[in-house]
Amino acid sequence: xxxxxxxxxxxxxxxxxxxxxxxxxxxxxxxxxxxxxxxxxxxxxxxxxxxxxxxxxxxxxxxxxxxxxxx
Numbered sequence: 900x901x902x903x904x905x906x907x908x909x910x911x912x913x914x915x916x917x918x919x920x921x922x923x924x925x926x927x928x929x930x931x932x933x934x935x936x937x938x939x940x941x942x943x944x945x946x947x948x949x950x951x952x953x954x955x956x957x958x959x960x961x962x963x964x965x966x967x968x969x970x
Contacts, residue, residue, distance in 0.1 A: 935945040947955040 932947075935942070935947070937943075937945050949955055
């Protein structure tokens with residue numbers, strides 16, 4: 900096999916693995932929403948609401964554990 904073909908195949912494989920292994924995680928789901936605007940700079944003034952304008956609490960430790968396990 901020629902070097903050019905090997906490089907092309909390796910690049911395609913790397914992109915596919917990145918999509919399957921990194922992009923389909925719980926963290927990706929969290930980041931799929933809109934970017935919040937914070938006036939304080941640390942995010943303490945940011946609130947998240949659902950479609951019915953109900954306030955959504957900050958993530959619980961069990962939800963954060965899910966993201967850590969996927970790394």
